[in-house]
Amino acid sequence: MPVSRMALLDALNTLLQPQLIADGCPNGLQIEGKALITKMVTGVTASQALIDRAVECKADAILVHHGYFWKGEDSCLTGMKKKRIATLLKHDINLFAYHLPLDIHPSLGNNAQLALRLGISNIQNLEGGKYSIALKGAFTPPITPKALAARLQQVLGKVPLFEQVEKELIHTVAWCTGGGQKYIDLAANEGIDAFITGEVSEQTIHTAREMNIHFYAAGHHATERFGVQAVGDYLASQFELEVDFIDIANPA
The missing domain is CATH 3.40.1390.30 (NIF3 (NGG1p interacting factor 3)-like)
Structure with a gap:
């Protein structure tokens, strides 16, 4: 109907x-x-x-x-x-x-859906307050930097750009899907071990190196595929509606 x-x-x-x-x-x-x-x-x-x-x-x-x-x-x-x-x-x-x-929805949003697939727990707002575009959480047990890169590749289907620093294990992580590289400064100032986003800027790598935070750029498109799928599934469950996700490939 x-x-x-x-x-x-x-x-x-x-x-x-x-x-x-x-x-x-x-x-x-x-x-x-x-x-x-x-x-x-x-x-x-x-x-x-x-x-x-x-x-x-x-x-x-x-x-x-x-x-x-x-x-x-x-x-x-x-x-x-x-x-x-x-x-x-x-x-x-x-x-x-x-x-x-669609980024900030607590269960169906892009950030929440990526966290679900990566196994991130204890999720909180990175920016503080009731609503935050970027989030933070933890890996329990902690994960190695290379293991996180491999997990991102498995979940997203592409090899992430990865800047590894000195820390041997990642206990805490912050992330923002899409073009959220600017939030690395906030994550680093909080002493978080790793930051994940979709894109990278030239200065992002210097921030990662100088503030000792692992950095992963996993693709703007790749990190933002899951939210719209989750909302589509929700609509299909609420209405007699046929919903199909179409992934137009984009390497960015």
Whole structure:
């Protein structure tokens, strides 16, 4: 039985509570499509490739982590953006997008889902307060730096960039999926043994070396695949809705 667009939006907003965190893009329904939804496609980014696959699958809606209309970008609908949005409008496909709300959800979010797969326990907010984009936790028993690199490769399917320092065992770890490399400073100042994120900047390696914290860059796309899948599974369990995750490969 189809679910209405507004019922689906209400369910997503109730689950992810986008009003709780300031973001650099609008969260929720970004492109309006069909009023009734039977099939949804989920993916990391609303790229043309994902949209084309959704069209092939005859999907009524797409749910992504990286949508459109970012602060500071050109607002004109030209070129790549025009083609993407024109395809959605032509096929009457709804686009739902949740950025930071999908990172911070305590059980279905990108950070929580990565921690689950890596076996991290005693999870707490790295930034303090009620809501934190980055998290911290522990490995019990502790793990060697090379063993953590191997575990990341097994979980994510790619070899992480790995900067090893002097510590022989990793007891404590902090992490932020995607482009969260800036949080390494906060983790290092707390004396945490290792930091995991998706991307790396030139200065990140110097921070790791000079502040004696193991660093892993495991891929922006790779570390942010699990949250949208978990939310898609949740929606499928709540509604009579067919949900398929489509992974558009991206080495970044």
